[in-house]
Amino acid sequence: MMQTLPPTDTDTVRRIVADLKGRPGPLIEILHAIQAALGYVPEGAVPVVAEGLNLSRAEVHGVVTFYHYFRRSPPGKHIVSLCQAEACQSMGAEGLTSHAKHHLGVDFHETTSDGQFSLEPVYCLGNCACSPAAMVNGRLYGRLTPERFDALIAERGLKK
Amino acid sequence: MTVTVYVPRDSSALSLGAGEVAQAISKEASARGIEMRLVRNGSRGAYWLEPLVEVVTASGRVAYGPVTPADVPSLFAADFLNGGQHPLSLGLTDAMSWFASQQRLTFARVGIVDPTSVADYVANDGYQGLRRALSMTPQAIVQAVLDSGLRGRGGAAFPTGIKWKTVLDQPAGQKYVTCNADEGDSGTFSDRMLMEGDPLALVEGMTIAGIAVGATQGYIYLRAEYPHAYRALNHAIAAAYQARYLGSDVMGSGKRFDLEVRLGAGAYVCGEETSMLESLEGKRGEIRVRPPLPAIKGLFGQPTIVNNVMTLGTVPTILHKGAEFYKDFGMGKSRGTLPIQLAGNIKRGGLVERAFGVTLRELLYDYGGGSATGRPIRTVQVGGPLGAYIPASQFDVAIDYEALTAIGALLGHGGIVVFDDTVDMAKMARYAMEFCAVESCGKCTPCRIGSTRGVEVIDRILNGVESERNVQLLEDLCETMLQGSLCGLGGMTPFPVQSALKHFRDDFRARTRH
Numbered sequence: 043m044m045q046t047l048p049p050t051d052t053d054t055v056r057r058i059v060a061d062l063k064g065r066p067g068p069l070i071e072i073l074h075a076i077q078a079a080l081g082y083v084p085e086g087a088v089p090v091v092a093e094g095l096n097l098s099r100a101e102v103h104g105v106v107t108f109y110h111y112f113r114r115s116p117p118g119k120h121i122v123s124l125c126q127a128e129a130c131q132s133m134g135a136e137g138l139t140s141h142a143k144h145h146l147g148v149d150f151h152e153t154t155s156d157g158q159f160s161l162e163p164v165y166c167l168g169n170c171a172c173s174p175a176a177m178v179n180g181r182l183y184g185r186l187t188p189e190r191f192d193a194l195i196a197e198r199g200l201k202k
Numbered sequence: 203m204t205v206t207v208y209v210p211r212d213s214s215a216l217s218l219g220a221g222e223v224a225q226a227i228s229k230e231a232s233a234r235g236i237e238m239r240l241v242r243n244g245s246r247g248a249y250w251l252e253p254l255v256e257v258v259t260a261s262g263r264v265a266y267g268p269v270t271p272a273d274v275p276s277l278f279a280a281d282f283l284n285g286g287q288h289p290l291s292l293g294l295t296d297a298m299s300w301f302a303s304q305q306r307l308t309f310a311r312v313g314i315v316d317p318t319s320v321a322d323y324v325a326n327d328g329y330q331g332l333r334r335a336l337s338m339t340p341q342a343i344v345q346a347v348l349d350s351g352l353r354g355r356g357g358a359a360f361p362t363g364i365k366w367k368t369v370l371d372q373p374a375g376q377k378y379v380t381c382n383a384d385e386g387d388s389g390t391f392s393d394r395m396l397m398e399g400d401p402l403a404l405v406e407g408m409t410i411a412g413i414a415v416g417a418t419q420g421y422i423y424l425r426a427e428y429p430h431a432y433r434a435l436n437h438a439i440a441a442a443y444q445a446r447y448l449g450s451d452v453m454g455s456g457k458r459f460d461l462e463v464r465l466g467a468g469a470y471v472c473g474e475e476t477s478m479l480e481s482l483e484g485k486r487g488e489i490r491v492r493p494p495l496p497a498i499k500g501l502f503g504q505p506t507i508v509n510n511v512m513t514l515g516t517v518p519t520i521l522h523k524g525a526e527f528y529k530d531f532g533m534g535k536s537r538g539t540l541p542i543q544l545a546g547n548i549k550r551g552g553l554v555e556r557a558f559g560v561t562l563r564e565l566l567y568d569y570g571g572g573s574a575t576g577r578p579i580r581t582v583q584v585g586g587p588l589g590a591y592i593p594a595s596q597f598d599v600a601i602d603y604e605a606l607t608a609i610g611a612l613l614g615h616g617g618i619v620v621f622d623d624t625v626d627m628a629k630m631a632r633y634a635m636e637f638c639a640v641e642s643c644g645k646c647t648p649c650r651i652g653s654t655r656g657v658e659v660i661d662r663i664l665n666g667v668e669s670e671r672n673v674q675l676l677e678d679l680c681e682t683m684l685q686g687s688l689c690g691l692g693g694m695t696p697f698p699v700q701s702a703l704k705h706f707r708d709d710f711r712a713r714t715r716h
């Protein structure tokens with residue numbers, strides 16, 4: 043069954059579509075704007091966008107699911123993305139990743155039970171001369187150690 | 203006179219605390235009642251020294267690094283604002299051998315200028331190339347790019363002038379210039395550094411491209427993982443519009459060029475140019491079958507230039523200094539300079555721009571100083587996740603498209619990822635297959651299914667299940683992917699796998715795992 047959006051969110055999505063639909067090839071721009079406003083792209087936004095752009099729901103759904111960046115469920119308050127790519131692997135990303143999973147008590151694509159932290163894999167942040175790297179809410183970190191990881195989580199208030 | 207202090211706003215420098223250092227310096231200066239001008243520059247690219255603080259003195263810029271906020275009071279006490287001695291003193295930045303031996307053309311301004319200032323850009327040779335281009339015929343601009351020998355820096359190394367000529371030769375009508383700023387390869391960050399540290403160079407390069415082929419609209423396709431570059435580009439574009447270097451009357455020429463940034467959404471395959479065009483159109487990033495070439499039918503079906511950030515960022519220098527000047531650097535069919543990125547397990551990682559012909563060994567040991575861990579370097583992966591692993595016995599190879607091809611490797615976007623002797627090459631091969639499976643656009647079976655099979659086969663080898671037979675199976679699978687894939691993702695994933703098998707066969711012996 044199609045999940046419906048709360049009316050305020052529907053209004054937000056409608057407004058975004060109205061603002062951006064005149065631009066060339068607007069769908070991805072619209073999805074970015076929805077995610078920026080709501081934190082994710084809810085299933086219920088798909089028909090609203092489809093209607094606004096005169097596309098089928100399947101087409102919009104196909105685009106949402108193609109891109110790793112678009113989330114289909116609400117994230118935690120903080121999004122922690124750990125780089126898994128080669129340069130970071132060469133500097134111990136694997137160990138850091140297991141530490142992070144253990145420390146937060148979640149696996150990739152999961153959110154801590156207090157709703158504070160979502161853990162995501164990412165494939166290169168362009169910080170490969172300062173590996174291993176991570177990004178927290180758009181802020182980049184380099185040369186991470188388990189201790190520095192714990193500290194940056196503690197700053198943001200992990201309840202343990 | 204007010205002293206000028208530089209603290210980078212480059213995102214890697216920020217990742218190491220440059221923001222906190224800048225704050226600490228401002229705070230300490232006001233506490234001491236000292237007036238100074240704080241400029242947030244790009245990074246000079248010596249990342250092991252970041253945060254690198256520079257002060258302008260009578261004899262030049264003096265560097266200190268790596269600086270932490272805790273060092274700031276002692277820097278003031280040592281009178282660093284007048285170039286005073288301090289344990290973190292590095293002397294004159296330009297005299298440091300790491301910089302002095304580089305040949306920075308594309309990166310001439312990165313780390314030097316204030317990336318937010320058009321005036322600073324213009325004061326440092328900015329917009330000289332566009333000025334020259336506006337006095338030339340479109341054919342002459344394209345000829346200059348052709349004569350310079352510039353080849354695409356995004357990976358395929360196709361001659362840029364030929365691509366431009368194809369677009370120029372299409373009948374007049376809506377044409378586009380698109381910049382591929384998807385920079386998805388692990389071990390690469392030169393595009394990011396330029397976009398953050400000298401974004402106007404890219405803006406100027408794209409404007410020249412537009413003037414050359416008669417395109418009035420440009421798009422920069424930027425990966426979503428680069429929020430800092432996004433801000434820097436938007437800031438630079440707004441400033442360029444304000445100063446009338448963009449818009450309906452570029453430098454008073456009566457010619458129009460508009461430019462905007464579009465964000466990707468975390469798909470590696472969207473770095474492939476036809477996938478990028480689909481994504482720019484707002485669609486799934488599925489690869490298009492060629493022909494037609496993007497130069498003939500590209501964005502929204504119109505003739506389109508697709509070039510990498512480094513390619514376009516080098517164009518202003520070529521137009522300003524001339525094709526001959528640029529062509530004089532380099533070797534063989536690899537002309538000019540390459541911004542090379544030293545990444546991973548390397549002591550002195552960062553950006554080294556040198557003429558083609560420098561050897562891997564010079565890069566790894568003279569610039570890089572060996573591994574970060576101090577252990578022997580066992581292998582390097584050049585050219586991103588689709589590039590081959592090169593064993594230490596081949597480190598004398600020159601950085602040159604043809605020389606690397608000759609040893610079964612590739613240069614790609616010029617990233618070098620270093621691994622010490624603890625690396626497990628079967629694991630790296632497995633990762634290559636896994637990455638392909640995660641990022642496949644799904645259009646062809648060898649890539650979509652083959653990569654998943656590849657992971658399973660490597661797991662069986664490592665678990666000691668019919669190892670010999672499974673190694674053979676892995677080799678066959680690589681061959682199938684090579685032959686039967688529509689694009690480089692499926693078609694080149696075999697390179698790291700095959701090179702690992704070839705040079706590090708022992709790593710593929712069965713092991714028991716607990």
Ligand SMILES: Cc1cc2nc3c(=O)[nH]c(=O)nc-3n(C[C@H](O)[C@H](O)[C@H](O)COP(=O)(O)O)c2cc1C
Binds near residue numbers: 357382383511513
């Ligand atoms: C899977 C795949 C990923 C690619 N990723 C990028 C990229 O991130 N940036 C880039 O400039 N080129 C990338 N390329 C190469 C582009 O297809 C294209 O050759 C390039 O953008 C053309 O610009 P250039 O001629 O200036 O190099 C990729 C190719 C493949 C097959």
Ligand code: SF4
Binds near residue numbers: 471650690
């Ligand atoms: S090789 Fe892979 S990524 Fe490339 S077109 Fe085929 S399925 Fe898509």
Ligand code: FES
Binds near residue numbers: 126127165169170175
């Ligand atoms: S590989 Fe991790 S930041 Fe590039």
